[in-house]
Amino acid sequence: MTLIIDCHGHYTTAPEAHTAWREAQVAAYRSGQLTPAYPDISDDDIRDTIEKNQLKLLRERGADLTIFSPRASTMAPHVGDEAVSLEWARRCNDLIARVVGLYPQTFVGVCMLPQSPKADLAGSIAELERCVNELGFIGCNLNSDPGGGHFQHPPLTDRYWYPFYEKMVELDVPAMIHVSGSCNHALHATGAYYIAADTIAFMQLIEGDLFKDFPTLRLIIPHGGGAVPYHWGRYRGLADMLKKPALASHLMNNVFFDTCVYHQPGVDLLAKVIDSKNILFGSEMVGAVRGIDPETGFYFDDTKRYVDALDVPADQKHAIFEGNARRVFPRLDAILKAQGR
Numbered sequence: 001m002t003l004i005i006d007c008h009g010h011y012t013t014a015p016e017a018h019t020a021w022r023e024a025q026v027a028a029y030r031s032g033q034l035t036p037a038y039p040d041i042s043d044d045d046i047r048d049t050i051e052k053n054q055l056k057l058l059r060e061r062g063a064d065l066t067i068f069s070p071r072a073s074t075m076a077p078h079v080g081d082e083a084v085s086l087e088w089a090r091r092c093n094d095l096i097a098r099v100v101g102l103y104p105q106t107f108v109g110v111c112m113l114p115q116s117p118k119a120d121l122a123g124s125i126a127e128l129e130r131c132v133n134e135l136g137f138i139g140c141n142l143n144s145d146p147g148g149g150h151f152q153h154p155p156l157t158d159r160y161w162y163p164f165y166e167k168m169v170e171l172d173v174p175a176m177i178h179v180s181g182s183c184n185h186a187l188h189a190t191g192a193y194y195i196a197a198d199t200i201a202f203m204q205l206i207e208g209d210l211f212k213d214f215p216t217l218r219l220i221i222p223h224g225g226g227a228v229p230y231h232w233g234r235y236r237g238l239a240d241m242l243k244k245p246a247l248a249s250h251l252m253n254n255v256f257f258d259t260c261v262y263h264q265p266g267v268d269l270l271a272k273v274i275d276s277k278n279i280l281f282g283s284e285m286v287g288a289v290r291g292i293d294p295e296t297g298f299y300f301d302d303t304k305r306y307v308d309a310l311d312v313p314a315d316q317k318h319a320i321f322e323g324n325a326r327r328v329f330p331r332l333d334a335i336l337k338a339q340g341r
């Protein structure tokens with residue numbers, strides 16, 4: 001019996017009042033007014049948005065549990081200042097905690113961070129601690145480009161990020177490297193910016209020696225690892241040219257890819273190139289690509305179907321669906337064990 005754990009879901013269907021408050025918050029910041037009061041959102045409002053969407057699709061597709069975080073495209077750390085980001089992050093994370101409270105068997109929380117282009121990571125460290133220790137979250141989404149599409153932040157191997165990694169290691173939580181909305185008109189958010197950021201993150205990790213300093217740090221690169229698996233030979237060759245160890249020891253004890261690749265040949269390639277111990281089942285549903293594939297008649301983001309169809313041994317499939325998630329998210333494993341699962 002394998003639990004089907006989707007490591008990548010966002011609350012893209014959050015109640016309208018929550019989204020409207022964000023718009024009012026940003027408008028107030030821009031006009032120098034006080035932030036409006038946060039609206040009352042009832043449990044029924046939340047149930048309504050979850051049961052018609054994520055929960056319905058989860059059940060239809062046969063998944064058991066989603067690792068759930070605030071909507072990525074609206075994290076928008078480039079909007080407003082650090083105080084704006086902090087209040088927005090807290091509201092979003094609190095809303096995730098309410099979803100988890102209503103459906104503790106089906107959702108587990110991952111937080112967004114109150115990053116801001118000119119800020120250090122002190123606020124993000126505090127929010128991570130709050131979410132893990134007070135809300136019971138099991139990980140975070142770390143934005144490698146808080147400027148929103150101009151890539152002006154230091155690489156992920158830079159000491160700028162170290163205080164945050166130290167806290168992650170202390171709390172024993174992983175991060176999914178996940179950018180947000182694009183404010184660069186040359187970069188479509190989910191089609192270009194996300195996939196580019198994923199690929200860039202992996203190359204940054206090749207160039208540095210981050211896991212020498214943090215041997216237990218764990219990072220998930222979403223969307224199938226961007227272009228990395230397809231270009232695996234290029235990255236192995238670059239590691240060799242840069243006099244780095246082979247990728248298996250240089251990065252692949254610490255870096256994981258999800259299965260948010262929206263067609264069978266892509267998931268086949270992922271599983272052929274990348275060791276199954278480094279692959280976590282994910283769908284990013286309801287998210288970037290919401291339609292039905294006319295070639296198959298099934299939703300593009302019904303990624304369980306592609307993993308089910310993989311020609312790999314049963315133990316590897318179990319690792320992709322369940323085992324790896326329990327290993328990468330030890331706090332998830334503890335929650336599941338406490339639930340007798």
Ligand SMILES: [Zn+2]
Nearest residue numbers: 010072178284
């Ligand atoms: Zn995502």
